[in-house]
Amino acid sequence: MDDSDRAILGCLLRNARATYAQIGSEVGLSASAVKRRVDALTRRGVIRGFTVVIDPDALGWRTEAYVQLYCRGNVSPEALQRVLAEVPEVVSASTVSGSADALVHMVAADVRQLERAIERIRRAPWIEQSVSDIVLSRIIERPTGPQLG
Amino acid sequence: MDDSDRAILGCLLRNARATYAQIGSEVGLSASAVKRRVDALTRRGVIRGFTVVIDPDALGWRTEAYVQLYCRGNVSPEALQRVLAEVPEVVSASTVSGSADALVHMVAADVRQLERAIERIRRAPWIEQSVSDIVLSRIIERPTGPQLG
DNA sequence: CGTGAAAAGACGTGCTG
């Protein structure tokens, strides 16, 4: 992981379909050198994959929420995962330290669909309470982690 | 936006560097037809861009948190954006309806760096309170929106 | 809106400094 690798990752963050030659001219390397580094980063797991960023609104998802889950007793992350994986509206979820046990990020077409998805999660018997914060407007949305340093 | 478009987006979500020929054989179209559709989706804004998914841990980011911000008086989303954009540890942020005014997703190298970043946000005079939930473990992490339907 | 062909260019490997 040197400066060249970080520069390459920066290029790929902005455009993952850039050619190796393009990236090379930006970071000052030849195309084959860039490819070798990208392959190495992928093999080492630094690069998890390449995806497309889709506008949720264009696909009809206009409602977003963060839901805090409070559980009864000790619920394992695996049990939580099993329940949440069944709900397609769940985009990401983490166990957290603090008031709630888990924080779930959800995206749905509308409030009705969101409500139904939350109901489905709450059917798990060990869910005690859920607190939903509906997103009003996205203020910041960065590709991934902060600066490459 | 028909089934072919959705199938193409599904392929690109899994691997944004797939060739048009590869995508075509998966969705049952020729390479040129796929390219035309991808170009159209990009032009219409459905596709916002192509990025690489980086393992935060491999880059040294091992601490993640969701921070709820409570503000004094009416703070505009624009003012919030100005403050949060200055903090590189902020990955995403939204204004929310519910108890807090905003929810901020942050990634940092360690707890110390996270603490300093939160302090920097709290310097804004209209921040009344902040509640931080530190992520213990990621349970679910999906590329983007739920299923393509 | 689809296919198919043909030119221009990128990829990916092997070799050398």
Add this chain to the structure above:
DNA sequence: CAGCACGTCTTTTCACG
């Protein structure tokens, strides 16, 4: 590790169903 050169496969554009 980097660069260069090579053959192969893709991209990109075109005319046409």
